[in-house]
Amino acid sequence: MNIFERMDEYDYEQLIFMNDSETGLRAVTCIHNTVLGPAIGGCRIWTYDSEEDAIEDALRLARGMAYKNAACGIWAGGAKTVVMVDEDHPKTEAMLRSLGRYVNAMGGRYITAEDVGTTEDDMDSIYQETDYVLGTSMKPGTGGNPSPSTARGVYMSIKASAKEKYGDDSLKDKKILVQGLGNVGLNVAKYCQEEGAKVYGCDINEKSVKNAEECGIEIVEPNKMWDWEGDIYAPCALGATVNDETIPQMKFDIICGSANNQLKEERHGQVLKDKGILYAPDFIVNAGGVVHCHDELYGGFDRERANKKIDKIGDEIAKVFEISKKEDIPTNVAANRLAEDRIKSVEKTKGIFNLNPSSSLNK
Ligand code: NAD
Numbered sequence: 001m002n003i004f005e006r007m008d009e010y011d012y013e014q015l016i017f018m019n020d021s022e023t024g025l026r027a028v029t030c031i032h033n034t035v036l037g038p039a040i041g042g043c044r045i046w047t048y049d050s051e052e053d054a055i056e057d058a059l060r061l062a063r064g065m066a067y068k069n070a071a072c073g074i075w076a077g078g079a080k081t082v083v084m085v086d087e088d089h090p091k092t093e094a095m096l097r098s099l100g101r102y103v104n105a106m107g108g109r110y111i112t113a114e115d116v117g118t119t120e121d122d123m124d125s126i127y128q129e130t131d132y133v134l135g136t137s138m139k140p141g142t143g144g145n146p147s148p149s150t151a152r153g154v155y156m157s158i159k160a161s162a163k164e165k166y167g168d169d170s171l172k173d174k175k176i177l178v179q180g181l182g183n184v185g186l187n188v189a190k191y192c193q194e195e196g197a198k199v200y201g202c203d204i205n206e207k208s209v210k211n212a213e214e215c216g217i218e219i220v221e222p223n224k225m226w227d228w229e230g231d232i233y234a235p236c237a238l239g240a241t242v243n244d245e246t247i248p249q250m251k252f253d254i255i256c257g258s259a260n261n262q263l264k265e266e267r268h269g270q271v272l273k274d275k276g277i278l279y280a281p282d283f284i285v286n287a288g289g290v291v292h293c294h295d296e297l298y299g300g301f302d303r304e305r306a307n308k309k310i311d312k313i314g315d316e317i318a319k320v321f322e323i324s325k326k327e328d329i330p331t332n333v334a335a336n337r338l339a340e341d342r343i344k345s346v347e348k349t350k351g352i353f354n355l356n357p358s359s360s361l362n363k
Contacts, residue, residue, distance in 0.1 A: 001052050010063050015055070016106070020098040024089035027099055028055055030062035031079040031110055035347045038108055039079035040134070040294060041065035042115025043099070043126075047086050058082045061115075064260075064283060065290075067339035071316055072153075072287035073309065074294045079110050083117075091117070093125050100129030108132055113293050120145070134293040141300025146289035149310055151187030153288025154258050156314035158192065158232060161254045161280045164321045172196035175230030177220060177252070180237025181208040184258040184286075188234055189217050200228065203237070232256060235282075240264040242279070247271055256280035256317075269330030280317050281335035287313055 007015065014031040031039045041062060048054040058080050066078025083099065085091050103112050103126065113134040114123055123136040136142050143149075158176070163169035174197045178189045181203040189199045189212065201217040202225050203209050209219055220228050226249040233252050235241050239261035247268065255262065255277060262282045263269055272279045288310045295306040316338070323334035 001055065003055070006059065010059075012059065012062070014109075015058070016102075018099065018102045020095070023092065023094040023098040024085075025083065025095045025098045025102075026089060027081055027083040027102070028058045029079060029081040029103075029106070029110055030055075030058035032062040032066040032077065033343065034077035034109055035343050035350070036070060036077050037075040038111050038132075039066070039077035040069060040074075040111045040113065040290065041079040041081070042113045043081040043083065043118050043122075044115040045083045045085055045091050045117030045122075048082070048084050051084070054082050054084050066343070067336060068283040068287050068290060069294075070339040070342045071284045071320075071335060072291055072313060073316065073342075074291055076111075076290075076294055080115070081110075081112055085117075091122070096122050096125035097129050100126035100133070103132050104130035106132070111297075134296055139296070141296055143292050143296050143301030143303075143306065145183070146292040147183035148187050149292035149306060150184045150258055150286055150289040151191065152307065153291070153310045153313040154184065154188045154234065154236070154256065154285055155191035156311055157280050157285040157317045158188075158234065158254070158256045160314035160317040160321075161232070161256045161278055164318065165253050165278050170195070173198065174232060175200065175252075176232045176234060177202065177225070177228050177230055178217075178234045178236055179203075179225065179241065179257070180235065180259065181205075181212040181217070182236070185234070185236030186211060186215070188236060188258070190215060193217075198230075200230065202228075226250070228252075235259040235262050242268050242272065244268075244271075247275060247277075250275070250277060252277070254278045254280070256285055257282070258286040260286065263332060266332060269332035273324075273330045278321070279331050281320060281332050284313060284316050284320065284335055284338075287316075 016029040018027040061080035069076040111132045120137045126133045127136045159169040176192050176197045177200040178185045179202045181201045200220050201212040202220045229251040232254040235257035242262050243264035291309050320334045324331045
């Protein structure tokens with residue numbers, strides 16, 4: 001990999017390599033940009049096939065965070081940390097604390113949080129070494145588990161999508177299939193039920209299925225999922241469920257859910273557009289979690305203030321639909337445009353001389 005060429009491609013600011021032979025820490029933090037504020041993005045702990053794969057993941061995920069944070073209107077740039085673990089380098093408290101010290105040394109340019117492979121306990125370990133961490137259980141003013149907030153943002157986005165497709169944001173009598181009835185999915189299902197939607201659910205985990213059945217959700221077997229006919233499909237499990245194999249089988253009008261990277265490839269946005277299926281771009285739909293975590297930075301988590309911002313996610317989705325129609329481009333491309341436009345507009349102001357620029361952290 002030609003690292004600087006790769007960084008130039010999408011204008012990355014910084015790539016930081018961290019090594020601690022004592023604790024086995026081998027990590028990479030990628031800061032895509034800090035135009036809108038300190039770069040926020042989770043810490044992924046994963047076994048990678050190669051160092052190149054880890055760097056590539058950090059780059060891809062950091063840019064994704066920058067776009068998500070920009071599009072949902074928070075004052076944060078985007079970044080991501082990946083930690084390479086394997087049998088000889090397992091995750092330990094010492095490794096996390098070592099990472100915490102490196103994060104602290106970044107001086108607030110980067111703020112970490114949970115991601116795949118990390119837990120609230122892990123953030124508590126990192127918090128022993130730095131204040132630049134969100135999603136702990138113990139930091140004064142923590143907002144705790146962000147999943148219910150993510151679900152709220154998904155619900156707002158489903159309503160905005162219904163308004164776009166049917167001219168009315170009511171979900172009454174709409175048939176909605178939630179795939180993945182975990183922390184986010186089950187809460188999305190409950191919001192939709194409360195509004196009188198007929199909610200179906202699909203999961204591969206027995207416990208999740210049982211929880212859903214207790215809430216009156218009709219279960220669709222995973223192997224029958226693509227036979228399901230209805231109005232809205234809410235993917236809240238895994239990514240890449242929208243692909244060449246599944247799109248021809250789809251018998252619904254809207255895709256709107258929390259799963260990351262729902263489109264297997266970017267070009268599937270155009271395929272959905274051609275088929276007349278409205279796709280609400282995942283990285284804006286699922287931004288409720290980061291809005292929730294980010295709220296902590298402003299004197300401690302305030303649920304009312306966070307919810308106000310999360311409820312605006314529906315407006316952002318509506319803006320994406322507007323751009324898509326006006327420019328005749330797929331909604332995933334329109335979502336990128338929305339994020340890029342915000343970053344560019346604020347970037348311009350950086351040219352104004354300011355002796356003591358205050359970051360959002362100093363407010
Ligand atoms: P979770 O692990 O609590 O729930 C996921 C559920 O999906 C589980 O019940 C699991 O059994 C089920 N599942 C897995 N594979 C499946 C399959 N093939 N078919 C049907 N069900 C399947 O996870 P979560 O926190 O609810 O997150 C759901 C999705 O939303 C993930 O893709 C996550 O990356 C994304 N997301 C979550 C948050 C958050 O705040 N939790 C924020 C942003 C994005």
